[in-house]
Amino acid sequence: MIAERLNHVIQRIQKVDHSQKVKLIAVSKKKSIALIKEAINSGQKDFGENYLQEAVEKIKAIDDPSLTWHFIGPIQSNKTASIAKYFQWVHSVDRKKVLTRLNEQSKENQKVLNVLIQVNIDDEDTKSGVMPEEIDDLVNYANELSNISLKGFMCIPKPGNAEESFKKMKILLNSYPYLETLSMGMSNDLEIAIRNGSTMVRIGTDIFGAR
Ligand SMILES: *Cc1c(COP(=O)(O)O)cnc(C)c1O
Numbered sequence: 083m084i085a086e087r088l089n090h091v092i093q094r095i096q097k098v099d100h101s102q103k104v105k106l107i108a109v110s111k112k113k114s115i116a117l118i119k120e121a122i123n124s125g126q127k128d129f130g131e132n133y134l135q136e137a138v139e140k141i142k143a144i145d146d147p148s149l150t151w152h153f154i155g156p157i158q159s160n161k162t163a164s165i166a167k168y169f170q171w172v173h174s175v176d177r178k179k180v181l182t183r184l185n186e187q188s189k190e191n192q193k194v195l196n197v198l199i200q201v202n203i204d205d206e207d208t209k210s211g212v213m214p215e216e217i218d219d220l221v222n223y224a225n226e227l228s229n230i231s232l233k234g235f236m237c238i239p240k241p242g243n244a245e246e247s248f249k250k251m252k253i254l255l256n257s258y259p260y261l262e263t264l265s266m267g268m269s270n271d272l273e274i275a276i277r278n279g280s281t282m283v284r285i286g287t288d289i290f291g292a293r
Contacts, residue, residue, distance in 0.1 A: 083130075084120035084121050085120065087290075088126060088227055089290075090204050091106065092106065097273075098273050100277065102280075104281055105281065105282045106126070106128065107232060108289050109130040109286030110129050110140070111130070111131055111136070111155075115140055120151070126288055127262055128149070128152060129152065131152075131153060134158075135154060137169075138168050141169075150170045150174070153174065155175065157180050159177075160182050162184050164281050165187075166183075166187035166191055167187070173236040175199050175200060176202075176212045181230060182227075185227040193229065196227060197231065198236040199217060201217060203237045204239060205244055211238075214271065221258065225234060234264055235254060237251050237265075239266070240253050244271040244275070247266075248271075251266055252278050267282075267284065267288075268286070272278045
């Protein structure tokens with residue numbers, strides 16, 4: 083059943099006219115190890131998780147070094163050690179303090195952590211993410227850190243505003259020619275995201291069902 087849903091999502095991606103490579107991240111938050119294993123058995127390698135404690139339990143239990151784990155939820159700065167230890171990618175970095183800690187803790191784990199800066203692209207009051215005018219400062223800071231590899235940007239658009247938000251994200255990425263990753267697109271706006279240059283889509287509901 084997961085296999086079918088996963089195939090359907092892969093077909094949706096392929097149907098969108100695009101030239102960039104698109105990585106599918108299966109967002110498995112609140113979903114069981116059994117369901118995640120079904121996805122693994124269907125060939126899925128990249129998984130996204132939002133809640134740290136839940137995620138670490140699952141990552142340890144599944145214990146498969148061929149998988150890539152992406153942390154996509156809000157980050158509490160006192161919880162960064164587990165992120166640096168168990169994840170290969172972090173999509174939701176939005177401040178220097180978190181970068182400083184992730185860098186030190188990645189060094190302790192002798193690894194380089196792949197990082198995306200989450201952008202509050204629609205200037206929403208309540209949303210996490212960096213305001214557009216603060217991005218450049220954070221990019222420059224990340225670039226100085228030896229155990230952080232800054233790859234690009236992530237966003238969660240304001241409901242109903244996906245097309246406009248994604249276009250702004252693409253322009254933002256293009257202003258940093260050495261960055262290549264745009265993490266955008268969820269179950270209900272995957273096609274719009276890919277048409278506008280997404281290179282990582284984060285799909286939960288359409289693979290694992292409603293939460
Ligand atoms: C839950 C979540 C997703 C997946 O959303 P679906 O609508 O279930 O596909 C993607 N990105 C983030 C940041 C999420 O929290």
